[in-house]
Amino acid sequence: MPSSATEYSATAWTHFRRPCNAGEFPAGTAGVLSGEAGARQHGRAVAFQLQVTAGGRVADCRYRVYGCPATIALCSLTSEALKGRPLAAATAFSVVALAEQLGLPAAKRSAALTVEDAIRSAAGRYNSSG
Amino acid sequence: MSHKVIYLDYAATTPVDPRVAEKMAGCLTCEGMFANPASAHAPGRAARGAVEQARSQVAALVGAEPGEIIFTSGATESDNLAIKGAMHFYKGKGRHLVTSRIEHKAVLDTCKQLERDGFEVTWLKPDADGLIQPSMVEQALRPDTVLVSIMHVNNEIGTLNDIAAIGRITRERGVLFHVDAAQSAGKLPIDLKTLLVDLMSFSGHKVYGPKGIGALYVRREPRVQLDPLIHGGGHEHGLRSGTLATHQIVGMGAAFDLARQELAQEAPQLRALRERLWQALHVAIPRALLNGHPSQRVCGILNVAFPGIEGESLLFACEALAVSSGSACTSADRQPSFVLRALGRDDQLAGSSIRFSIGRFSTAAEVDAAASIVSEEYHRLLDLAPTG
Numbered sequence: 373m374p375s376s377a378t379e380y381s382a383t384a385w386t387h388f389r390r391p392c393n394a395g396e397f398p399a400g401t402a403g404v405l406s407g408e409a410g411a412r413q414h415g416r417a418v419a420f421q422l423q424v425t426a427g428g429r430v431a432d433c434r435y436r437v438y439g440c441p442a443t444i445a446l447c448s449l450t451s452e453a454l455k456g457r458p459l460a461a462a463t464a465f466s467v468v469a470l471a472e473q474l475g476l477p478a479a480k481r482s483a484a485l486t487v488e489d490a491i492r493s494a495a496g497r498y499n500s501s502g
Numbered sequence: 503m504s505h506k507v508i509y510l511d512y513a514a515t516t517p518v519d520p521r522v523a524e525k526m527a528g529c530l531t532c533e534g535m536f537a538n539p540a541s542a543h544a545p546g547r548a549a550r551g552a553v554e555q556a557r558s559q560v561a562a563l564v565g566a567e568p569g570e571i572i573f574t575s576g577a578t579e580s581d582n583l584a585i586k587g588a589m590h591f592y593k594g595k596g597r598h599l600v601t602s603r604i605e606h607k608a609v610l611d612t613c614k615q616l617e618r619d620g621f622e623v624t625w626l627k628p629d630a631d632g633l634i635q636p637s638m639v640e641q642a643l644r645p646d647t648v649l650v651s652i653m654h655v656n657n658e659i660g661t662l663n664d665i666a667a668i669g670r671i672t673r674e675r676g677v678l679f680h681v682d683a684a685q686s687a688g689k690l691p692i693d694l695k696t697l698l699v700d701l702m703s704f705s706g707h708k709v710y711g712p713k714g715i716g717a718l719y720v721r722r723e724p725r726v727q728l729d730p731l732i733h734g735g736g737h738e739h740g741l742r743s744g745t746l747a748t749h750q751i752v753g754m755g756a757a758f759d760l761a762r763q764e765l766a767q768e769a770p771q772l773r774a775l776r777e778r779l780w781q782a783l784h785v786a787i788p789r790a791l792l793n794g795h796p797s798q799r800v801c802g803i804l805n806v807a808f809p810g811i812e813g814e815s816l817l818f819a820c821e822a823l824a825v826s827s828g829s830a831c832t833s834a835d836r837q838p839s840f841v842l843r844a845l846g847r848d849d850q851l852a853g854s855s856i857r858f859s860i861g862r863f864s865t866a867a868e869v870d871a872a873a874s875i876v877s878e879e880y881h882r883l884l885d886l887a888p889t890g
Contacts, residue, residue, distance in 0.1 A: 388815075388818070388819075389819070391886065394885075394886050408888070412850060413848075413850060415812065415849070415850075415853065416812075417887075417888055418888075436886060436887060436888040436889075437886055437887065437888070438812055438886075438887040438888060439812050439815065440812055440815055441814060441815050443812075444886065
């Protein structure tokens with residue numbers, strides 16, 4: 373498909389077609405923080421989960437995503453990138469910078485912001501409960 | 503098709519039929535009819551003969567007289583010539599025209615330009631099935647209405663307007679009637695001897711002919727007059743100057759001739775394949791919704807909304823298919839299909855709609871494979887999405 377060839381890098385395309393860590397943690401899994409951002413009626417909705425260790429590091433991630441290929445690819449790539457990071461670093465992680473590295477079209481930057489918002493919403497629950 | 507991709511985008515364009523390509527090739531080189539059809543010498547006369555044969559072939563498909571066919575560069579130019587040409591020629595009579603919100607862009611943008619030029623346009627909204635009812639047209643007519651322009655078949659959803667009934671209304675009221683028939687010519691019978699249509703646009707490349715060639719039917723009795731868009735050597739009765747592109751014209755003629763011969767056999771085949779595809783999709787995805795009237799539609803076009811998933815992702819995930827989306831999501835400004843929005847579909851459904859268009863070279867195996875691919879990718883994306 374020409375659009376995939378012209379607009380998406382091989383990495384982004386691979387993560388769109390075969391996203392990593394998709395889904396959600398089983399109910400009752402310890403240390404899981406959940407956050408959401410976006411809305412279907414606006415074309416994009418992300419629900420992101422961070423599993424945080426007692427030491428405050430991101431052990432694993434899950435997400436559910438409704439959106440364009442860029443949104444799906446960014447959820448997948450970010451879920452990999454956050455593993456092992458301290459929660460503060462995860463909160464500060466720039467999905468926008470990741471989108472730029474991937475060469476995503478400028479029109480897709482808002483997808484990165486939605487993923488960031490979902491992560492910060494999840495991380496914010498740790499802060500508020502801690 | 504010989505490619506891995508399954509081509510189901512025949513409403514966008516068709517491949518040139520090999521039988522057409524062969525005829526076109528005979529008009530290009532020294533051994534063929536390359537000469538200028540306007541030239542008086544023998545090679546020129548031969549080329550002119552080929553052009554006139556093609557004109558007869560185009561006319562024969564739609565029940566017109568050869569002299570009523572004007573060759574253009576495509577349906578877009580035909581629409582421009584018909585609408586601007588009529589409005590400018592008859593501006594002494596009035597400055598009002600009627601069209602619908604779901605016309606092809608070639609009509610919409612032409613009418614918008616006329617608005618900028620001081621003409622008045624009434625934009626009809628289709629009913630929930632995507633049809634422009636004759637009564638809607640009747641109610642929109644005014645004493646100063648010059649022209650009504652309504653498409654025969656909608657290019658996105660395939661719905662079929664009752665141009666016979668609309669023509670009876672416009673003729674009775676002394677208003678000209680233009681029909682964009684780019685999606686209907688060769689797909690269903692058209693008889694301009696009985697239809698009260700004054701101007702009709704055709705495309706070569708939607709009928710297995712080449713791109714870059716089209717035609718406009720201009721009724722002679724009662725006579726319709728137009729201001730030309732292009733001035734020059736006075737070709738095509740002064741309506742479309744420019745050296746005639748013999749190979750393109752011969753290609754369009756051959757394509758329309760094949761369509762005339764094969765329509766009766768081909769249309770039921772396309773309809774059966776379209777129904778096969780819809781049934782397979784509907785069984786696999788019961789939530790899928792048909793866009794447009796269930797039966798008043800052309801044989802080859804199926805437009806389906808897939809609730810619960812995002813349209814661009816579905817389209818891209820189905821990379822093994824060449825189909826069209828109901829939205830232009832790749833642009834910075836998300837613009838769901840204006841046609842589907844006019845039908846009352848919300849942005850999400852309009853954005854998650856796919857147009858499948860089946861054609862001469864489509865097979866049952868391709869249709870079955872397409873349904874499987876869409877179903878698999880739809881359910882994968884649905885599983886990925888948040889609940890609610």
